[in-house]
Amino acid sequence: MNVMNESPRRKELTRQAARLFVQEGFDRTTVRMLADEMGIKSGSLFHHFRDKQAILAAVIEEGTQNALNMAHQALNDTGETASARLHAMARAHLQTLHTDRNAHVVALYEWRRLEPAARSHLSHLRDAYEALWESVIDDALTAGLIHGDRFLVSRFIMGALNWTVRWYDPEGERTPDELANELVAMLTQPSN
Amino acid sequence: MNVMNESPRRKELTRQAARLFVQEGFDRTTVRMLADEMGIKSGSLFHHFRDKQAILAAVIEEGTQNALNMAHQALNDTGETASARLHAMARAHLQTLHTDRNAHVVALYEWRRLEPAARSHLSHLRDAYEALWESVIDDALTAGLIHGDRFLVSRFIMGALNWTVRWYDPEGERTPDELANELVAMLTQPSN
DNA sequence: GGGTCAACCAAGCAAGCGCTAGTGTTAATC
DNA sequence: GATTAACACTAGCGCTTGCTTGGTTGACCC
Numbered sequence: 001m002n003v004m005n006e007s008p009r010r011k012e013l014t015r016q017a018a019r020l021f022v023q024e025g026f027d028r029t030t031v032r033m034l035a036d037e038m039g040i041k042s043g044s045l046f047h048h049f050r051d052k053q054a055i056l057a058a059v060i061e062e063g064t065q066n067a068l069n070m071a072h073q074a075l076n077d078t079g080e081t082a083s084a085r086l087h088a089m090a091r092a093h094l095q096t097l098h099t100d101r102n103a104h105v106v107a108l109y110e111w112r113r114l115e116p117a118a119r120s121h122l123s124h125l126r127d128a129y130e131a132l133w134e135s136v137i138d139d140a141l142t143a144g145l146i147h148g149d150r151f152l153v154s155r156f157i158m159g160a161l162n163w164t165v166r167w168y169d170p171e172g173e174r175t176p177d178e179l180a181n182e183l184v185a186m187l188t189q190p191s192n
Numbered sequence: 193m194n195v196m197n198e199s200p201r202r203k204e205l206t207r208q209a210a211r212l213f214v215q216e217g218f219d220r221t222t223v224r225m226l227a228d229e230m231g232i233k234s235g236s237l238f239h240h241f242r243d244k245q246a247i248l249a250a251v252i253e254e255g256t257q258n259a260l261n262m263a264h265q266a267l268n269d270t271g272e273t274a275s276a277r278l279h280a281m282a283r284a285h286l287q288t289l290h291t292d293r294n295a296h297v298v299a300l301y302e303w304r305r306l307e308p309a310a311r312s313h314l315s316h317l318r319d320a321y322e323a324l325w326e327s328v329i330d331d332a333l334t335a336g337l338i339h340g341d342r343f344l345v346s347r348f349i350m351g352a353l354n355w356t357v358r359w360y361d362p363e364g365e366r367t368p369d370e371l372a373n374e375l376v377a378m379l380t381q382p383s384n
Numbered sequence: 385g386g387g388t389c390a391a392c393c394a395a396g397c398a399a400g401c402g403c404t405a406g407t408g409t410t411a412a413t414c
Numbered sequence: 415g416a417t418t419a420a421c422a423c424t425a426g427c428g429c430t431t432g433c434t435t436g437g438t439t440g441a442c443c444c
Contacts, residue, residue: 027220030432043434043435047392148374155355164347187379239421244403
């Protein structure tokens with residue numbers, strides 16, 4: 001078994017698994033379907049992953065880690081004003097959400113299928129990501145850019161952003177950047 | 193079999209099924225678990241529902257129908273100003289979302305497990321509900337209460353509202369009404 | 385050229401799955 | 415008192431599930 005190893009092969013298999021998990025759902029995706037997709041036999045699958053759960057955990061970890069990296073990067077690459085940082089975070093969020101779409105959809109929909117052990121490990125990653133958001137929102141509140149309860153505002157924003165996976169079409173007219181701008185505009189522009 | 197019948201017994205079984213579907217997910221919930229929960233044997237279950245799919249459809253139909261009824265009621269009971277109607281819809285949405293919580297969580301998470309036949313029937317119910325929302329949002333835009341793209345604004349709002357099932361604690365301090373007010377305030381108050 | 389090791393395969397096991405068939409049992413209806 | 419219909423039960427069929435086992439292959443290494 002290859003559990004600890006982050007081999008390129010394993011990474012590729014994880015990507016393919018994510019596709020199937022999105023298409024069929026975790027529970028309906030059988031190890032035989034996964035193996036077919038990967039071009040191997042179902043037995044061979046357990047050379048790369050301890051069990052089916054481990055594949056789910058790998059998919060979600062990959063997506064969440066990427067989101068965290070992208071967010072850090074985005075904050076480093078932008079100005080220090082509250083407005084710039086809010087825009088940067090919203091843009092980064094929508095970008096990962098739709099470039100790593102499969103992994104994120106799995107993370108959003110199948111989180112509850114994780115066994116407690118995997119869940120607690122991945123919770124830390126997610127908490128780190130959310131902490132980043134909270135600090136950006138805090139700044140925006142302090143700067144008077146947006147208004148409302150700190151706790152509620154951040155959850156409303158996350159909801160609006162994450163909900164996009166249900167309706168946003170990356171092939172359509174709007175870019176993720178435009179989406180981010182529209183969301184921030186909706187929250188910040190005075191009513192006239 | 194009792195498929196057409198909306199017997200009280202069936203309604204009660206549907207409610208219990210919703211609880212299990214939320215707790216375990218549709219695919220992981222076996223007919224034996226459902227029967228246990230209902231205090232009958234697994235074979236008896238198929239007297240009330242044609243198959244497992246029909247239970248899922250019943251749960252979702254119940255929730256969606258209630259939401260639609262509540263929304264109509266709320267609009268009837270409120271004033272005609274765009275602001276009053278927007279508040280009323282947000283309140284009604286959060287109220288069903290958390291009184292019929294199980295059914296709505298199932299509708300949000302397990303929609304994709306519906307077979308095409310059931311899905312197309314339930315789509316109409318959902319479309320009717322969303323049409324109601326769109327008309328209220330249109331009015332709010334026209335009145336200058338909120339601003340932005342009609343399509344995007346409505347989806348951002350639905351996202352923020354539906355996301356509450358992930359974090360809102362009905363036993364906590366805030367009532368659904370307060371939540372609704374805070375959301376509308378976030379969208380409508382000028383930045384100072 | 386013997387040893388190592390990741391990668392894969394063929395075969396199949398034990399458990400669990402959705403669902404069916406056939407048979408009471410009870411309470412209301414005629 | 416016979417008939418009916420709703421509701422429940424027992425038993426189990428046929429199939430799929432996640433996963434294991436024991437073995438093969440080929441690339442690389444000293």
